[in-house]
Amino acid sequence: MIKNIIFDLGNVIVQNPNIDTVKEFFKEEKDAINFHEYIFKSEFWKLMDLGKMNNLEIANTIKEEKVVDVTNYDEVEKFMLNWFTKCNVNYRTMEIGKKLKQKGYNIYILSNMSKATFEYFSKKYQFFAMVDGAIVSAYEGIKKTDSKIFELLLKKYSLNAEECLLIDDDDTNKTLEVANFIGINGRRVNSNDSDDVIELLKENNIMI
Secondary structure, three states, X not given: OOOEXXXXXXXXXXXXXXXXXXXXXXXXXXXXXXXXXXXXXXXXHHHHHOOOOOHHHHHHHHHHHOOOOOOOHHHHHHHHHHHHHHOOEOXXXXXXXXXXXXXXXXXEEEEOOOHHHHHHHHHHOOHHHHOOEEEXXXXXXXXXXXXXXXXXXXXXXXXXXXXXXXXXXXXXXXHHHHHHHHOOEOOEOOOOOHHHHHHHHHHOOOOO
């Protein structure tokens, strides 16, 4: 029986940054395109999610080492310090979480996310105040798909894996493979798709 609903954040609750997000910070389109192609696949982004570098440190390093071709590196800094303020949230999925909480389910967060990003959204939206617990990669120094982050969630909040349902959009499916191996229920949901979240809940006999 499912008692605990675990929400990923990126592209489930918070829409991940894309090329349009990057363009908000660069005057020249070519600079935005170059930076977009570089930053999200870079080691810097991984280090940020692991809490090993903060946003300003990354901006300064990129500026010093000139690892990406842009006209104005001040725009890189503006992006790194503020990109999350331009990301939309999925209000409908947050409302689903609230309804689940009202029905007596425990709500948890398990996310690969930087400290600055998590702190911004957790202070701004009531959804985060109602959750029963959160494990965020930057605070723990480990990230999905490492099995240790799932085990940490279960241990910290005294959860039984078979009583948990994970809602995650990882299109590689590796996150769900690890979670399922540990005993956590769930399948990948489509990115930013509240209808698919509802469908997953129905598949597990959870009606809202």
